[in-house]
Amino acid sequence: MNYRLILNIAINLIRARLKQSIIAAVGVTFGIAMFITLLGFMNGLNNLLDGLMLNRTPHVRLYNEVKPSIDQPVLISKDYKGNTNFIQSIKPKDRGREIYNSKAIINILKQDKRVIDVAPKVTAPVFFNTGSIEITGVVNGIDVPAEEHLFKVSDYIIEGNVFDLNNENNTIIIGKGLAEKMLVKIGDVIKITTIKGGLVSLKVVGIMQIGIAEIDNTMSYTSLRTAQMLLGESASYITDIQVKLTDVLMAPAVAKEYKNKFKIDVIDAQTANSQFETGSEVRSIISYAVGITLLIVAGFGIYNILNMMIYEKMDSIAILKATGFSGNDVKWIFISLALIIGIVGGLFGLLFGFSLSQIIDMIPFETSSLPTIKTYPIDYKITYYVIGLTFAICTTAIAGLFPALKASKIDPVEIIRGK
Amino acid sequence: MAKKVLETININKYFYDPVKFRVLSDINMSINEGEFVSVVGKSGCGKSTLLYILSTMDTDYEGELLINDVNLTKKTDKDLAVVRNEHIGFVFQFHYLLSEYNVLRNVMLPGIKLAKYPLKEIEHRAMEHLRTLDMADQALKSPNQLSGGQKQRVAIARALINDPIIIMGDEPTGNLDKKNSDMVFDIFNNLVKERNQALLIVTHDPDFAARTHRTIEMADGRIIS
Ligand SMILES: Nc1ncnc2c1ncn2[C@@H]1O[C@H](COP(=O)(O)OP(=O)(O)OP(=O)(O)O)[C@@H](O)[C@H]1O
Ligand SMILES: [Mg+2]
Numbered sequence: 001m002n003y004r005l006i007l008n009i010a011i012n013l014i015r016a017r018l019k020q021s022i023i024a025a026v027g028v029t030f031g032i033a034m035f036i037t038l039l040g041f042m043n044g045l046n047n048l049l050d051g052l053m054l055n056r057t058p059h060v061r062l063y064n065e066v067k068p069s070i071d072q073p074v075l076i077s078k079d080y081k082g083n084t085n086f087i088q089s090i091k092p093k094d095r096g097r098e099i100y101n102s103k104a105i106i107n108i109l110k111q112d113k114r115v116i117d118v119a120p121k122v123t124a125p126v127f128f129n130t131g132s133i134e135i136t137g138v139v140n141g142i143d144v145p146a147e148e149h150l151f152k153v154s155d156y157i158i159e160g161n162v163f164d165l166n167n168e169n170n171t172i173i174i175g176k177g178l179a180e181k182m183l184v185k186i187g188d189v190i191k192i193t194t195i196k197g198g199l200v201s202l203k204v205v206g207i208m209q210i211g212i213a214e215i216d217n218t219m220s221y222t223s224l225r226t227a228q229m230l231l232g233e234s235a236s237y238i239t240d241i242q243v244k245l246t247d248v249l250m251a252p253a254v255a256k257e258y259k260n261k262f263k264i265d266v267i268d269a270q271t272a273n274s275q276f277e278t279g280s281e282v283r284s285i286i287s288y289a290v291g292i293t294l295l296i297v298a299g300f301g302i303y304n305i306l307n308m309m310i311y312e313k314m315d316s317i318a319i320l321k322a323t324g325f326s327g328n329d330v331k332w333i334f335i336s337l338a339l340i341i342g343i344v345g346g347l348f349g350l351l352f353g354f355s356l357s358q359i360i361d362m363i364p365f366e367t368s369s370l371p372t373i374k375t376y377p378i379d380y381k382i383t384y385y386v387i388g389l390t391f392a393i394c395t396t397a398i399a400g401l402f403p404a405l406k407a408s409k410i411d412p413v414e415i416i417r418g419k
Numbered sequence: 420m421a422k423k424v425l426e427t428i429n430i431n432k433y434f435y436d437p438v439k440f441r442v443l444s445d446i447n448m449s450i451n452e453g454e455f456v457s458v459v460g461k462s463g464c465g466k467s468t469l470l471y472i473l474s475t476m477d478t479d480y481e482g483e484l485l486i487n488d489v490n491l492t493k494k495t496d497k498d499l500a501v502v503r504n505e506h507i508g509f510v511f512q513f514h515y516l517l518s519e520y521n522v523l524r525n526v527m528l529p530g531i532k533l534a535k536y537p538l539k540e541i542e543h544r545a546m547e548h549l550r551t552l553d554m555a556d557q558a559l560k561s562p563n564q565l566s567g568g569q570k571q572r573v574a575i576a577r578a579l580i581n582d583p584i585i586i587m588g589d590e591p592t593g594n595l596d597k598k599n600s601d602m603v604f605d606i607f608n609n610l611v612k613e614r615n616q617a618l619l620i621v622t623h624d625p626d627f628a629a630r631t632h633r634t635i636e637m638a639d640g641r642i643i644s
Contacts, residue, residue, distance in 0.1 A: 002531070002532060002534055005531050005532060009519075012519040012520060013519060015519065016518065016519045315515060316517050316518075316519065318515065319516070319517055320517075321476070321500070322476060322503065322509050322511075322515070323503065323504065323509070323528065323529040323532070323577065324500050324501065324503045324504020324505070324529055324532050324533070325500060325504075326496050326497040326499075326500035326501075327496050327497075327500075328496075328497060329500070412476050413471045413476050413477045416471075416476075416511060416515070417467065417471075
């Protein structure tokens with residue numbers, strides 16, 4: 001088969017019907033542009049929301065859960081072995097929230113190749129005292145460099161500097177909501193009561209805002225040491241070990257492994273944030289569905305125009321066949337024609353989609369809850385562009401196939417006789 | 420003895436719509452190279468139908484068709500397309516040209532399809548044919564800028580581009596005046612003389628038929644002489 005000739009004929013057919021061809025291509029362009037923009041925008045938002053949660057939650061977290069022990073005395077007793085035992089009013093066992101042997105565990109974790117970094121943490125429920133009112137809250141004692149490495153906490157510090165926690169003892173960074181309630185600013189000293197009754201004064205060195213009111217109203221950061229002192233615990237006291245992995249998808253498997261290895265409670269990010277995942281997925285599905293619908297509509301446009309073209313070009317097809325083109329050649333002429341429309345329309349679609357994304361990317365989007373975001377988020381993932389173009393080519397090829405088969409079956413004798 | 424370029428063995432054809440009807444009955448004929456044959460007969464006797472079968476465009480028939488000693492009955496659409504491209508030149512009563520291309524390209528197209536010569540050579544040959552047909556000055560025009568007689572000459576040039584062994588025409592002079600008709604006859608006559616190609620031309624013009632080497636007369640789907 002002479003591909004160049006076939007392509008040349010296809011191009012000439014397009015040139016002869018330039019207007020319709022352009023309209024067909026514009027249909028594809030529009031479909032692809034919308035597909036790209038929609039996906040980029042939707043997934044930009046998704047990533048933002050995921051980031052909001054996922055980037056600040058560890059992929060794997062090791063901790064001690066408050067729960068009853070699995071081995072109750074009656075189950076161990078020889079006398080009642082083999083019986084079905086009903087135990088009522090079980091109370092959880094006080095094992096403390098401390099992770100035993102945390103240093104050793106951290107060392108082992110740090111050697112794991114799948115682990116990016118490990119950040120130990122002490123969390124303690126506390127009361128913030130302001131006047132005669134006590135506000136419940138949480139103190140997170142963090143290893144500042146590790147926490148910054150894993151979760152980029154500095155992004156959420158709107159005033160002050162997170163490293164000041166390390167520079168000075170007895171310092172604290174508090175949530176914006178908390179600061180507003182207590183009417184404090186940087187440099188002020190606040191009083192904190194622990195649940196055990198101890199009273200501590202801490203200097204505010206920063207204000208943070210995560211964007212979730214519930215957290216901003218209760219959260220505070222101190223250094224590990226300060227938190228341990230607050231609780232009257234030793235320097236080895238750790239309640240949480242946070243782990244970030246090279247690939248978040250491995251989290252559930254790794255969590256299971258650690259659980260067995262360290263005999264400790266472990267939760268993975270997927271389990272901790274399952275509701276967020278579902279939301280992202282639904283949004284993705286919606287944008288794919290809309291984009292693909294647009295492309296299918298464009299496909300019907302191409303189908304119509306090709307059908308019309310074949311009807312108009314019956315004579316030409318008859319001549320081609322009479323002068324030595326086979327049905328197969330004619331079929332490929334029309335498929336090439338459809339593909340040219342699809343590829344040209346698709347490429348312009350990618351271009352317009354990208355431009356449109358850029359425009360959206362420049363629109364200011366400032367909410368007090370998202371301090372790091374200044375404009376609408378857009379995801380420029382290359383995958384969307386590849387999918388878009390592939391799909392454009394597939395739809396046009398399919399849309400072109402039926403008219404092309406029809407054209408290949410045209411009987412030249414019938415056309416010539418019909419004159 | 421001259422070589423047979425076309426031969427039919429007992430060709431029969433039926434139409435089934437609206438009733439079964441035998442259009443062609445036991446057609447046996449042969450044409451040698453360098454022979455100029457005309458086909459005459461009353462309107463509706465089946466001349467065009469026969470020509471479509473001989474040109475391999477119509478494959479719905481009984482019997483056998485040989486072109487260049489190759490039996491074409493039961494060949495695939497693809498093979499037949501190659502035969503049409505390489506060995507048969509066809510001139511219609513109505514000048515079928517592609518309006519997407521200019522005159523020169525129209526003539527070149529079957530040559531490009533065959534791809535026996537490089538593009539430059541095909542173009543040169545196309546120009547030669549147009550020159551013999553006195554159409555060289557119109558080469559870059561679009562077909563719809565030409566008169567009927569001019570279009571017919573372009574169609575003839577196109578039929579000649581691949582040096583077919585046989586050229587078939589279905590009333591190629593039917594739409595032309597006496598002068599143009601004579602001119603086409605002369606062109607055909609020269610082809611036979613100079614290139615030893617065979618010609619099979621359906622015509623209603625008794626003068627035209629009388630000047631050919633041999634006339635096949637048809638009536639009711641049969642060859643009567
Ligand atoms: N598709 C068809 N279906 C049924 N009958 C047909 C069909 N095509 C042609 N016929 C009939 O077949 C017969 C032969 O037609 P054909 O076109 O071969 O005649 P012809 O000899 O070329 O006539 P003319 O000199 O007028 O061109 C005619 O009677 C015609 O009515
Ligand atoms: Mg006829």
